[in-house]
Amino acid sequence: MIPESVNKVRIGVLASGSGSNFGVIAQQAQAPNYPGEIVVLVCNQAQAQARERARHWGIPEHLIANRDYAHREDHDRAVVAALQQQRVELVVMAGWMRVATPVLLAAYPERILNIHPSLLPSFRGMHAVQQALNYGVKISGCTVHIVRLEVDSGPILAQAAIPVYPADTVTSLQQRIQIEEHRIYPEAIAQYIQDGYRVESVGSPTNGAIPATLDQQ
Ligand code: GRF
DSSP states (O other): OOOGGGGSEEEEEEESSOOHHHHHHHHHTTSTTOSEEEEEEEESOTTOHHHHHHHHHTOOEEEOOGGGOSSHHHHHHHHHHHHHHTTOOEEEESSOOSOOOHHHHHHSTTOEEEEESSOTTSSOSSOHHHHHHHHTOSEEEEEEEEOOSSTTOSOEEEEEEEEOOTTOOHHHHHHHHHHHHHHHHHHHHHHHHHTTSOOSOOSSTTTTOOOHHHHTO
């Protein structure tokens, strides 16, 4: 009898912190009918709680501290080596506090997913929740997207929206966004695999990429 994992897509997760998204994906990937299995966690922070979660789920983990590398590309080369060693096919960023270099993107073109705590294309980059509060938006949420070179700019796979309340703080809004993250990220990963890693429509004539002229404004 062929083991069920033979047909599962091999997922590598990149995380820098708490790893709560990693945890829920690891849990859901235990289901026999989930189309992917997490075969490695790569972490760049020694103290990250994500590492404990990897031990809990019996997932091999690699600590690759970015401070050991002078250049971002060299760090990404080490990350790619760890992923390739485990024959990773799909990379899932889950609170990975590093900007992907062309080294990582070339190794896994259109095969890297990320979750961002805003309704992209609003509030890209760091401190997205604070930015949303500062702007006074009444609705916020989270976005799962494919990673491209421009930060938080790739084709969108899934989004969830939540109301922003007048009394919200960064902490309270972040907590409610994370509830939605935990719901949509495992689903979006599964859907991406089941769709054959294809995006049907990205709603943009540039196929999701930001034209250089716009990006520089
Ligand atoms: C999430 O809020 C995600 O949107 C952002 O980083 C956070 C990671 O949280 N990219 P966790 O480590 O999964 O708990």
